[in-house]
Amino acid sequence: MTAADWNLIGFTVVAALAGTLLMLPFGLALAWWLARREWRGKVLVETLITLPLVLPPVATGLILLRVLGRRGPVGGFLHRHFDLDLVFTGRVVPFVLAVMAFPLFVRSARVAFEELDPRLEAIARTLGAGEWRVFRTISLPLAARGLAAGWLLAFARALGEFGATIMVAGNIPGRTTTLSLAIYDAVQLGDDGRAFRLLGVSVALALGAVGVSEWLGRRRHRSRSAP
Amino acid sequence: MSLVLHKVTAAVPGLMLEVSTECGPGVTAVFGPSGAGKTTVLEWVAGLRAPTGGVIQLGDRVLHDSGRKISVPARLRGIGYVPQDLALFPHLSVRENLGYGRPAAAAPGFDRVVEVLELPTLLGRGIAALSGGERQRVALGRALLAGPRLLLLDEPLAGLDAPLKARLIPFLARIRDEFRLPMLLVTHDRYEVLALADRLIVLLAGRVAQAGTVREVFQRPANLAVAGLLAVETVQPGRIERRAEGLAVVRVGSVALTAVAGDLPAGAREVFVCIRAEDVILLGATGAAASARNRLPGVVRSVADTGPLVRVELDCGFPLVVALTRPACADLELRPGATVTALIKAPHLHLIPR
Numbered sequence: 013m014t015a016a017d018w019n020l021i022g023f024t025v026v027a028a029l030a031g032t033l034l035m036l037p038f039g040l041a042l043a044w045w046l047a048r049r050e051w052r053g054k055v056l057v058e059t060l061i062t063l064p065l066v067l068p069p070v071a072t073g074l075i076l077l078r079v080l081g082r083r084g085p086v087g088g089f090l091h092r093h094f095d096l097d098l099v100f101t102g103r104v105v106p107f108v109l110a111v112m113a114f115p116l117f118v119r120s121a122r123v124a125f126e127e128l129d130p131r132l133e134a135i136a137r138t139l140g141a142g143e144w145r146v147f148r149t150i151s152l153p154l155a156a157r158g159l160a161a162g163w164l165l166a167f168a169r170a171l172g173e174f175g176a177t178i179m180v181a182g183n184i185p186g187r188t189t190t191l192s193l194a195i196y197d198a199v200q201l202g203d204d205g206r207a208f209r210l211l212g213v214s215v216a217l218a219l220g221a222v223g224v225s226e227w228l229g230r231r232r233h234r235s236r237s238a239p
Numbered sequence: 240m241s242l243v244l245h246k247v248t249a250a251v252p253g254l255m256l257e258v259s260t261e262c263g264p265g266v267t268a269v270f271g272p273s274g275a276g277k278t279t280v281l282e283w284v285a286g287l288r289a290p291t292g293g294v295i296q297l298g299d300r301v302l303h304d305s306g307r308k309i310s311v312p313a314r315l316r317g318i319g320y321v322p323q324d325l326a327l328f329p330h331l332s333v334r335e336n337l338g339y340g341r342p343a344a345a346a347p348g349f350d351r352v353v354e355v356l357e358l359p360t361l362l363g364r365g366i367a368a369l370s371g372g373e374r375q376r377v378a379l380g381r382a383l384l385a386g387p388r389l390l391l392l393d394e395p396l397a398g399l400d401a402p403l404k405a406r407l408i409p410f411l412a413r414i415r416d417e418f419r420l421p422m423l424l425v426t427h428d429r430y431e432v433l434a435l436a437d438r439l440i441v442l443l444a445g446r447v448a449q450a451g452t453v454r455e456v457f458q459r460p461a462n463l464a465v466a467g468l469l470a471v472e473t474v475q476p477g478r479i480e481r482r483a484e485g486l487a488v489v490r491v492g493s494v495a496l497t498a499v500a501g502d503l504p505a506g507a508r509e510v511f512v513c514i515r516a517e518d519v520i521l522l523g524a525t526g527a528a529a530s531a532r533n534r535l536p537g538v539v540r541s542v543a544d545t546g547p548l549v550r551v552e553l554d555c556g557f558p559l560v561v562a563l564t565r566p567a568c569a570d571l572e573l574r575p576g577a578t579v580t581a582l583i584k585a586p587h588l589h590l591i592p593r
Contacts, residue, residue, distance in 0.1 A: 129326065131324065134326075135322065135326040137286075137312070137314045138286070138316070138318060138319065138320045139339050139340025139382075140317075140340045140385055141339070141340070149339075154329070154330055
């Protein structure tokens with residue numbers, strides 16, 4: 013492992029962490045809203061947020077590129093008012109990963125909230141608790157395992173993101189290259205040794221995240237079936 | 240503080256509900272078969288389910304008024320609700336469950352409630368480590384400690400075995416007496432009604448079939464459906480005079496009756512004596528000796544034809560309802576004013592402590 017490899021791994025992990033933490037509050041709010049409320053346009057929102065899961069990542073990347081680019085609505089606004097450019101920089105990577113990880117998290121978080129007995133929340137209300145307190149003291153802690161499992165899954169997804177990242181951030185070694193982009197590069201350059209080293213790292217990271225996620229899921233079911 | 244429901248309506252799957260009733264202080268039992276809409280009524284009052292029409296009022300405060308589009312949110316109603324499944328918070332300790340809804344001042348003291356419900360040794364435990372009866376007491380305590388103005392209990396003793404029921408009833412009675420909290424109690428168990436309630440609302444197929452004091456309703460069911468549901472026609476307060484060899488002598492008015500004491504608690508003094516009309520045998524005025532322990536001379540007050548059976552009301556020192564077949568009634572030439580002797584076997588007298 014070279015210093016460049018370690019930098020690369022560090023950048024990828026930090027970007028995936030930042031991205032999944034960035035989308036966490038929005039994901040929690042939306043998942044709760046989908047699980048617990050009926051509202052007009054719910055089906056539309058459900059469809060929209062599932063889109064990045066089924067669209068080719070490159071296509072999602074292209075949309076993000078348009079939106080975040082200097083001539084796009086968000087990118088243009090940031091450029092004009094804050095002289096801030098996002099596309100083809102390292103700082104855009106967490107945003108891209110947040111978008112790509114969002115649907116995965118929302119889906120598992122929604123299930124985690126739906127599994128909660130709504131009577132517990134209802135009883136908390138009869139005891140005088142407002143909605144925020146009910147969420148903080150009942151829904152969130154009781155769904156915690158499911159939420160953590162969902163977040164880890166989203167994190168694992170973010171670690172391996174390729175298509176959208178390369179569209180929006182490019183592949184600039186030392187600045188925007190992530191683990192999966194580097195593996196692709198190494199294979200293209202015939203550097204099999206590096207490709208397999210990085211492959212090993214990817215597998216280890218993914219195994220760790222998915223393993224813990226599964227373990228949390230299992231514990232959740234066991235604690236549910238206990239008397 | 241009285242709770243008033245005025246033409247409160249809703250459609251739940253398979254049932255149209257329309258309920259108008261009034262519950263005063265003390266314990267009001269909502270009694271009915273399963274599927275009659277009892278739990279729905281509690282959820283309306285608690286604010287967990289919105290009726291489609293009608294007015295719900297507690298004291299002078301309107302909780303729900305469909306016409307004026309008023310619906311006070313559950314958290315502002317100040318109504319304690321103990322659902323049938325208790326819904327204890329599984330991730331919190333007993334102490335945290337109890338303290339969840341406690342406002343700063345209004346609640347009766349934490350220590351007092353914990354003491355009355357005999358919870359001190361359980362405070363540090365988790366919910367999973369509690370027995371059924373302990374859970375029931377924690378759920379009661381949690382609702383009480385939020386300082387409610389009204390307590391709703393949904394089948395508080397359902398699913399518990401008989402000895403546990405007998406142990407929990409005194410706790411409920413203590414809450415009723417110590418905290419002077421009006422309670423609305425949903426049940427399909429006569430025993431719970433007689434042991435705890437002052438007033439009774441009979442709910443049949445989504446409607447109030449009858450409401451009144453417990454004795455009134457048992458003694459004078461409004462119709463056959465109510466009578467069939469209650470299945471105990473005579474309910475009289477009595478006082479245990481002595482107990483021996485598994486039997487108890489109970490004084491009801493001027494008459495002493497012998498009953499099987501069964502699982503009646505040893506200290507019970509005041510009881511309800513319950514007699515089913517089918518369990519009473521009538522003899523003509525000159526009855527011979529019989530094995531039945533209770534021989535009660537009486538006068539027929541009324542005779543009413545109610546289908547296959549005739550309902551006869553006697554005055555034996557207390558009003559006693561008897562059900563007879565029509566031929567039996569004809570043989571005895573029963574009419575108001577006739578004198579007869581009622582026989583009741585001791586095991587057919589059911590005693591309920593009150």
